[in-house]
Amino acid sequence: PQTTYRADYRPPAFLIDTVELDFRLDPAATLVRARLAFRRNGPGPMRLDGQGLALLEARIDGAVLPEARLGLGADGSLTVADAPDSGMLETLVRIAPEKNTELSGLYTSGGNFYTQCEAEGFRRITFFPDRPDVMSRYTVTITADRARCPVMLSNGNPDGSGGNEDGTHWVRWIDPHPKPSYLFALVAGDLVDVHESFVTKSGRQVALNIWVRRGDEDRCGHAMDSLIRSMRWDEEVFGLEYDLDVFNIAAVSDFNMGAMENKGLNVFNTKYVLAKPETATDGDYQGIETVIAHEYFHNWTGNRVTCRDWFQLSLKEGLTVFRDQEFSADQGSRAVKRIRDVRGLRAAQFPEDAGPMAHPVRPDSYIEIDNFYTPTVYQKGAEVVRLIHTRIGAAAFRRGMDLYIARCDNRAVTIEDFVAAMQEASGVDLSGFMGWYDQAGTPELTMEDRYEPEARRWVLTLRQAVPPTPGQPDKHPVAIPVAMGLLDAGGAELPTRLAGENEAKPGTRLLMLEAAEQSFTFEDVAAPPVPSLLRGFSAPVKLKGVSQDRLRFLAVHDTDPFVRWESGLQYATALMLQMVAARQRGEAPGFDPALEEAVRNTLRGAEADPAFAAEALSLPGEGFVADQMEVADPAAVHAVREGLRREIGRRCGDVLRATYDALAEAGEYRVDGRSIGRRALRNACLAYLVAAGETGLAEAQYAAAGNMTDRLAALSLLADAEGPAREGPLADFHARWRGDDLVLDKWFSIQAMSSRADTPAAIRTLYAHPDFDLRNPNRARSLIGAFASGNPLHFHAEDGEGYRFLADAVIALDPINGSIAARLVGPLGQWRRQAPGRAALMRRELERVLAVPKLSKGTFEKASKALA
Numbered sequence: 001p002q003t004t005y006r007a008d009y010r011p012p013a014f015l016i017d018t019v020e021l022d023f024r025l026d027p028a029a030t031l032v033r034a035r036l037a038f039r040r041n042g043p044g045p046m047r048l049d050g051q052g053l054a055l056l057e058a059r060i061d062g063a064v065l066p067e068a069r070l071g072l073g074a075d076g077s078l079t080v081a082d083a084p085d086s087g088m089l090e091t092l093v094r095i096a097p098e099k100n101t102e103l104s105g106l107y108t109s110g111g112n113f114y115t116q117c118e119a120e121g122f123r124r125i126t127f128f129p130d131r132p133d134v135m136s137r138y139t140v141t142i143t144a145d146r147a148r149c150p151v152m153l154s155n156g157n158p159d160g161s162g163g164n165e166d167g168t169h170w171v172r173w174i175d176p177h178p179k180p181s182y183l184f185a186l187v188a189g190d191l192v193d194v195h196e197s198f199v200t201k202s203g204r205q206v207a208l209n210i211w212v213r214r215g216d217e218d219r220c221g222h223a224m225d226s227l228i229r230s231m232r233w234d235e236e237v238f239g240l241e242y243d244l245d246v247f248n249i250a251a252v253s254d255f256n257m258g259a260m261e262n263k264g265l266n267v268f269n270t271k272y273v274l275a276k277p278e279t280a281t282d283g284d285y286q287g288i289e290t291v292i293a294h295e296y297f298h299n300w301t302g303n304r305v306t307c308r309d310w311f312q313l314s315l316k317e318g319l320t321v322f323r324d325q326e327f328s329a330d331q332g333s334r335a336v337k338r339i340r341d342v343r344g345l346r347a348a349q350f351p352e353d354a355g356p357m358a359h360p361v362r363p364d365s366y367i368e369i370d371n372f373y374t375p376t377v378y379q380k381g382a383e384v385v386r387l388i389h390t391r392i393g394a395a396a397f398r399r400g401m402d403l404y405i406a407r408c409d410n411r412a413v414t415i416e417d418f419v420a421a422m423q424e425a426s427g428v429d430l431s432g433f434m435g436w437y438d439q440a441g442t443p444e445l446t447m448e449d450r451y452e453p454e455a456r457r458w459v460l461t462l463r464q465a466v467p468p469t470p471g472q473p474d475k476h477p478v479a480i481p482v483a484m485g486l487l488d489a490g491g492a493e494l495p496t497r498l499a500g501e502n503e504a505k506p507g508t509r510l511l512m513l514e515a516a517e518q519s520f521t522f523e524d525v526a527a528p529p530v531p532s533l534l535r536g537f538s539a540p541v542k543l544k545g546v547s548q549d550r551l552r553f554l555a556v557h558d559t560d561p562f563v564r565w566e567s568g569l570q571y572a573t574a575l576m577l578q579m580v581a582a583r584q585r586g587e588a589p590g591f592d593p594a595l596e597e598a599v600r601n602t603l604r605g606a607e608a609d610p611a612f613a614a615e616a617l618s619l620p621g622e623g624f625v626a627d628q629m630e631v632a633d634p635a636a637v638h639a640v641r642e643g644l645r646r647e648i649g650r651r652c653g654d655v656l657r658a659t660y661d662a663l664a665e666a667g668e669y670r671v672d673g674r675s676i677g678r679r680a681l682r683n684a685c686l687a688y689l690v691a692a693g694e695t696g697l698a699e700a701q702y703a704a705a706g707n708m709t710d711r712l713a714a715l716s717l718l719a720d721a722e723g724p725a726r727e728g729p730l731a732d733f734h735a736r737w738r739g740d741d742l743v744l745d746k747w748f749s750i751q752a753m754s755s756r757a758d759t760p761a762a763i764r765t766l767y768a769h770p771d772f773d774l775r776n777p778n779r780a781r782s783l784i785g786a787f788a789s790g791n792p793l794h795f796h797a798e799d800g801e802g803y804r805f806l807a808d809a810v811i812a813l814d815p816i817n818g819s820i821a822a823r824l825v826g827p828l829g830q831w832r833r834q835a836p837g838r839a840a841l842m843r844r845e846l847e848r849v850l851a852v853p854k855l856s857k858g859t860f861e862k863a864s865k866a867l868a
């Protein structure tokens with residue numbers, strides 16, 4: 001397969017000003033007529049992307065193009081010889097949506113029609129220069145059988161409809177805004193809508209519709225409410241207003257990702273739309289809020305201002321994730337939101353940055369662009385936007401956004417355009433931040449300090465190093481904003497004065513580390529202080545050199561909630577690593593009484609902020625701990641973590657039980673931050689109590705639960721139990737919810753992540769279960785993904801059965817949906833960090849995948865880079 005390089009970018013030879021599309025929908029043979037008004041833009045032939053299209057007709061300015069002027073490439077593209085500099089190209093193609101199992105282009109799901117065009121799906125619908133720097137105005141006419149497709153939607157505003165005598169009907173949609181082809185969308189079928197209306201700040205009336213399958217109408221309330229809050233927030237915080245008469249959302253159960261921001265017609269995975277308390281957890285509710293906001297915010301950051309090429313993907317994704325994170329932070333507890341985002345970053349992006357697929361936020365090359373919708377482009381990209389925000393401040397950032405939008409509206413631009421707008425609006429030189437876009441690898445930040453009593457001076461030395469990554473052996477320093485403060489021995493915040501400053505500043509201040517090493521001298525420091533660094537996680541780095549004593553102190557005293565949580569986490573991580581080492585030496589790991597003290601302390605103050613307490617109570621995950629080891633030992637990490645949970649549950653049983661009882665839900669189920677926090681804390685207590693042997697408590701909670709959050713929390717604990725305590729609830733859950741795809745996914749996941757010894761065998765049985773369907777991405781992820789990414793103990797089983805299962809599944813899935821297969825193969829790439837025996841087994845499975853004839857280019861790219 002071919003590699004595409006960023007350095008090879010050339011402007012398109014032809015632009016397309018307007019597109020008229022005419023669809024005659026039929027599952028087996030859909031006809032697509034396209035009329036493209038083209039105009040020359042640069043040198044080169046007229047080349048239109050295409051994939052799997054049966055070309056029936058081609059004309060320019062009405063004249064049929066003879067075959068001699070049409071070149072069909074092996075990749076499915078179409079080259080037109082001797083094209084004039086401007087004119088109208090008309091093509092007619094036939095496609096088969098019902099055969100489209102990749103879910104890219106036009107496909108059917110449950111008898112309805114849906115499209116997914118990002119990144120390169122439009123070429124599977126019609127011949128077109130399918131690249132984001134070709135922006136056009138679209139008029140779309142859809143014709144279909146009226147009974148089969150009473151609803152027919154596309155981008156923009158509706159512009160007429162009518163009936164035909166043959167039982168079909170038609171609708172026309174006009175999108176007044178120029179857009180790239182990846183934002184095209186069509187949805188048609190038997191759908192019902194939940195609707196509201198929204199009046200924008202300038203008085204424009206917008207019809208809001210959420211289109212779902214009949215019967216799902218009662219699950220759209222939270223999505224609609226999240227949409228309305230997102231629209232209002234973007235007006236208030238960024239002054240950005242919606243720009244069409246309608247905003248449609250269609251939910252589909254077969255979808256490769258979370259959702260898609262098509263102009264005026266977002267298409268969503270049902271997982272991010274449908275929720276009611278009996279079927280959706282608090283996590284699901286939060287996911288819906290985030291994804292609805294994210295897709296809505298793309299209307300400006302992505303759609304009105306789009307990317308010049310796919311290497312600039314983080315221009316829209318990093319910025320839009322930053323915007324959705326800020327939105328969610330404003331809806332509830334900013335500190336808890338930051339903790340959760342950092343947890344997510346460390347669970348997914350840090351390992352990616354340290355593995356074989358490590359790539360910069362702006363990659364240099366790709367084989368399959370679908371493989372670059374990654375935590376690095378999304379989450380690290382958002383962190384880089386946050387770095388700029390932290391450096392220049394909220395007011396300058398807002399001015400920068402205004403400038404960026406004003407200057408780049410209706411254009412396809414680059415990351416430089418964004419940074420230039422921020423730089424001009426703030427007057428701050430941001431060149432030191434470009435390294436964050438162009439270098440892979442998580443920087444390591446080391447601290448060292450000394451106190452000079454006679455001079456009453458405290459000196460902080462910070463060093464940074466960006467580790468080598470594939471293709472980038474040497475790195476240069478980047479700009480790292482370090483938000484920090486100093487505490488005295490009693491935990492009080494000290495005002496700080498740097499050498500050269502006239503006055504001391506109260507509270508948190510920002511140090512800018514721009515070189516490989518820099519020292520900062522603080523004056524008037526009466527006694528050795530305790531530094532609190534990276535407040536709010538001001539940069540996505542790994543901080544080293546903070547002693548266990550200081551961590552313990554900061555976990556209790558710091559004024560910054562993020563550092564309080566972080567210090568507890570780092571303390572526990574270091575402790576667990578020592579315990580793992582002891583276990584590997586055959587010694588008893590012991591128990592640090594500081595942990596009991598920390599749990600008791602957290603529970604004492606839990607009432608003030610239960611969500612924070614729940615975060616503070618949870619031990620570092622097995623993956624996070626294993627990631628800190630030179631050679632991972634998943635079984636030892638699991639044993640140590642389980643042992644700690646049991647011991648904490650035993651020693652703190654009294655306070656855990658008291659908190660559990662005190663938080664029993666009274667009254668109606670609510671999804672506000674405080675109610676969610678109370679449930680999270682209660683279920684955290686339950687987990688410790690069950691670890692200490694109180695299985696009956698989980699059985700009782702499962703039976704009595706009035707909502708999915710509590711029911712699932714109990715069931716996931718019972719899934720590790722023995723005998724009827726496990727089998728009864730699992731069977732009950734299946735019987736209750738077998739008709740509900742999203743809930744049944746949870747049933748598969750819970751079993752896939754069980755630590756029971758028989759899990760590897762159970763996985764194979766579940767794979768053969770009549771309710772398992774490899775073609776549905778949610779279901780495939782719920783079993784295969786949950787096992788490979790969420791069950792390190794069994795995935796890394798010594799006999800290699802976990803690896804074998806994953807490779808078998810990837811090989812079976814690849815011809816059906818290469819994009820999902822490529823995503824799932826990722827965990828096999830962790831072999832370098834495993835012991836030699838397991839590493840060899842992992843490599844063998846990667847080789848087995850690579851040996852498959854006609855492997856998709858996405859899976860080829862992931863597996864071959866993993867082995868390199």
Ligand code: HT7
Pocket residue numbers: 116118119256257258259260261294295298317370373819
């Ligand atoms: N921009 C959307 C990305 C997306 C996607 C990419 C490749 C294949 C299928 C896809 N579905 C959606 C989602 C987003 O970031 O908002």
Ligand code: ZN
Pocket residue numbers: 294298316317320
């Ligand atoms: Zn996005």
